[in-house]
Amino acid sequence: MNEPLVIIxxxxxxxxxxxxxxxxxxxxxxxxYEQDVLGLxxxxxxxxxxTGLCILGLVPRGGEIVSGSIGFRGEDLLTxxxxxxxxxxxAKIAMVFQDPSTSLNPLFTIGQxxxxxxxxxxxxxxxxxxxxxxxxxxxxxLPDPARIMxxxxxxxxGGMKQRASxxxxxxxxADLLIADEPTTDLDVTVQAQxxxxxxxxxxAQGVAILMITHDLAVVAETCQRxxxxxxxxxxxxxxxxxxxxxxxxxxxxxLLEASPKRSSRGKTLQAIxxxxxxxxxxxxxxxxxxxxxxxMEVCAxxxxxxxxxxxxxxYCYLYAxxxx
Amino acid sequence: MAKAEYVVKRLLLALLVLVGVSIxxxxxxxxxxSDPAAxxxxxxxxxxxxxxxRIKLGLDRPLYEQYLRYMGEVLSGDFGISVRSxxxxxxxxxxxxxxxxxxxFVSMIFTLLIGLPLGVLSAAFKDGWVxxxxxxxxxxxxxxxxxxxxLLLQLLIVRQLGLFHIGGRVSREIAILHPIDQITxxxxxxxxxxxxxxxxxxxxxxxxxxxxxxxSYGIGLSIRMTRANMVEVLQQKYITAAWAAxxxxxxxxxxxxxxxxxxxxxxxxxxxxxxxxxxxxLVEIVFLWPGxxxxxxxxxLTIDFPIVVSVALIVTVFYVLGNLFIDILQAAIDxxxxxx
Ligand SMILES: Nc1ncnc2c1ncn2[C@@H]1O[C@H](COP(=O)(O)OP(=O)(O)OP(=O)(O)O)[C@@H](O)[C@H]1O
Ligand SMILES: [Mg+2]
Numbered sequence: 308m309n310e311p312l313v314i315i316x317x318x319x320x321x322x323x324x325x326x327x328x329x330x331x332x333x334x335x336x337x338x339x340y341e342q343d344v345l346g347l348x349x350x351x352x353x354x355x356x357x358t359g360l361c362i363l364g365l366v367p368r369g370g371e372i373v374s375g376s377i378g379f380r381g382e383d384l385l386t387x388x389x390x391x392x393x394x395x396x397x398a399k400i401a402m403v404f405q406d407p408s409t410s411l412n413p414l415f416t417i418g419q420x421x422x423x424x425x426x427x428x429x430x431x432x433x434x435x436x437x438x439x440x441x442x443x444x445x446x447x448x449l450p451d452p453a454r455i456m457x458x459x460x461x462x463x464x465g466g467m468k469q470r471a472s473x474x475x476x477x478x479x480x481a482d483l484l485i486a487d488e489p490t491t492d493l494d495v496t497v498q499a500q501x502x503x504x505x506x507x508x509x510x511a512q513g514v515a516i517l518m519i520t521h522d523l524a525v526v527a528e529t530c531q532r533x534x535x536x537x538x539x540x541x542x543x544x545x546x547x548x549x550x551x552x553x554x555x556x557x558x559x560x561x562l563l564e565a566s567p568k569r570s571s572r573g574k575t576l577q578a579i580x581x582x583x584x585x586x587x588x589x590x591x592x593x594x595x596x597x598x599x600x601x602x603m604e605v606c607a608x609x610x611x612x613x614x615x616x617x618x619x620x621x622y623c624y625l626y627a628x629x630x631x
Numbered sequence: 632m633a634k635a636e637y638v639v640k641r642l643l644l645a646l647l648v649l650v651g652v653s654i655x656x657x658x659x660x661x662x663x664x665s666d667p668a669a670x671x672x673x674x675x676x677x678x679x680x681x682x683x684x685r686i687k688l689g690l691d692r693p694l695y696e697q698y699l700r701y702m703g704e705v706l707s708g709d710f711g712i713s714v715r716s717x718x719x720x721x722x723x724x725x726x727x728x729x730x731x732x733x734x735x736f737v738s739m740i741f742t743l744l745i746g747l748p749l750g751v752l753s754a755a756f757k758d759g760w761v762x763x764x765x766x767x768x769x770x771x772x773x774x775x776x777x778x779x780x781x782l783l784l785q786l787l788i789v790r791q792l793g794l795f796h797i798g799g800r801v802s803r804e805i806a807i808l809h810p811i812d813q814i815t816x817x818x819x820x821x822x823x824x825x826x827x828x829x830x831x832x833x834x835x836x837x838x839x840x841x842x843x844x845x846x847s848y849g850i851g852l853s854i855r856m857t858r859a860n861m862v863e864v865l866q867q868k869y870i871t872a873a874w875a876a877x878x879x880x881x882x883x884x885x886x887x888x889x890x891x892x893x894x895x896x897x898x899x900x901x902x903x904x905x906x907x908x909x910x911x912x913l914v915e916i917v918f919l920w921p922g923x924x925x926x927x928x929x930x931x932l933t934i935d936f937p938i939v940v941s942v943a944l945i946v947t948v949f950y951v952l953g954n955l956f957i958d959i960l961q962a963a964i965d966x967x968x969x970x971x
Pocket of ligand 1: 322324329331349350352353354355356367368521
């Protein structure tokens with residue numbers, strides 16, 4: 308296995324709100340390998356987007372990273388000044404967002420938007436940049452790139468907009484692409500095309516992808532590895548085959564139960580009983596234990612990391628004894 | 632193309648509004664004084680003279696003919712004659728209109744240079760000290776009486792610091808030593824065209840204080856408008872995307888975001904601009920500026936009807952042009968506008 312490109316350790320993010328301190332991320336541990344696709348799954352509000360934004364150093368107002376480290380090529384990004392992060396964003400780590408109709412600036416043409424990013428990170432003259440922008444639009448398989456260059460976002464369909472966003476993100480040869488639910492707002496057929504494109508880009512461009520999604524089918528289709536998030540913590544991570552087909556953590560299993568693929572026809576989807584903790588209280592033990600059918604007394608303590616196989620880890624007391 | 636079509640449509644609409652307004656001013660000018668001929672010849676004229684004046688003024692002709700004649704006169708620059716001074720109104724306008732426009736233009740430059748950046752920075756560093764400062768500054772500007780600010784500037788900057796001038800458009804010595812050829816009536820342009828740079832500098836330094844006094848309201852307004860719209864735009868997804876692309880603060884705030892937030896500010900400023908053409912009287916009086924506002928107020932006080940109607944017509948033309956300008960600018964900024 309190749310080297311990790313990103314190593315996140317004990318990442319904790321809090322928000323100061325009028326209701327009190329919200330514990331959004333509670334000690335995330337993650338590795339993203341070079342040229343690998345890591346899926347990040349979990350229910351809404353579990354901290355997927357925040358994890359992505361933390362990597363870019365773009366914590367929203369009111370948020371504060373209180374501990375942890377984000378190693379990128381051996382450098383801890385959390386210790387870097389803003390000026391350094393500005394050079395990393397867009398050039399080494401890029402991001403694609405969920406809804407392409409709101410994440411492209413409506414007042415600039417696609418060409419202008421690509422060239423603005425290129426001009427920021429690369430030295431090149433106008434014609435060179437124009438050439439490269441055209442090339443990129445071809446890479447993301449947009450028809451008639453020369454025309455697309457001069458069109459505004461509102462003139463494109465959702466799928467085309469998302470392709471254009473991907474072109475902008477990849478314009479400076481990023482090593483890591485953070486894709487935050489890149490297909491959630493698209494039609495089903497377009498979804499498949501975009502996922503297919505991302506998969507091929509990973510091979511052709513050698514870019515690693517952090518695929519944020521709540522859809523296990525997307526993970527199964529595009530990812531090599533997956534991390535399951537619950538209440539701002541990773542509860543299980545490892546190769547997709549192992550995690551999806553030999554899920555260990557009760558939450559991962561519940562998630563699989565609730566996912567449409569697994570439920571047999573005619574049976575209603577199995578909702579996970581209980582609700583996600585609000586984040587207003589600091590986590591003490593396992594966050595899932597109040598909803599867990601197999602909770603034990605010991606679950607009030609922070610769960611141990613158990614290596615199921617060398618690459619497959621689960622944070623749960625159920626497997627703790629097999630460790631010793 | 633949709634955009635060209637949009638511009639043509641707006642032009643036609645503007646033309647239509649102008650025709651409508653000219654009909655209204657015509658009606659006011661010709662119909663409201665019960666007998667314009669009597670007004671023309673004065674109260675002690677003989678009936679024959681009055682009858683001759685009726686024919687001379689074309690008042691015996693049908694209404695539409697009178698209107699066409701009126702339009703012809705206005706378009707050729709004939710706005711009639713002042714009831715009080717008996718001077719052709721156009722001669723007065725040639726002096727007062729450029730003087731006012733020059734003042735209002737320069738004050739608009741101050742407004743944009745101060746109001747827009749402060750509005751942007753205020754939103755960019757929301758709740759920081761820049762924001763607190765700009766907001767207080769904006770409130771002070773909006774609420775300070777303009778004549779009071781004008782007097783304050785005279786007192787502090789002219790009297791105490793000895794800078795700039797107490798009033799007028801040009802110093803007497805300059806007017807004698809380097810006389811200004813009146814070509815456009817805009818002294819900055821006239822002096823620049825003639826290469827008369829000592830007069831240019833003098834004219835400019837006369838413009839500074841009255842422009843600042845006149846700009847203050849617009850500055851306050853544009854800070855508040857820009858800030859409010861910027862705060863909203865900065866929450867948009869495409870701004871997060873711009874940060875994620877590593878763009879610099881300047882690029883994000885002043886290009887990516889401001890372009891999305893600027894149109895409402897420009898609309899308000901354009902209205903303010905048109906209002907100032909006839910509404911800058913208080914600044915004009917304090918700075919002895921021979922402007923249209925003072926001219927209008929004097930005409931109102933002396934019940935000089937033809938002047939009032941002419942100024943109203945001119946202001947309306949500027950109003951229509953201002954709106955047209957904003958419509959076209961908006962279409963140039965936002966590609967979606969022409970589709971509506
Ligand atoms: N501005 C904020 N103020 C307070 N808390 C916030 C703020 N933004 C995010 N949070 C907290 O961070 C948690 C994680 O949010 P995040 O957006 O990462 O969720 P997500 O997993 O991406 O969910 P979704 O699937 O809905 O996108 C939320 O539950 C919320 O409590
Ligand atoms: Mg999210």
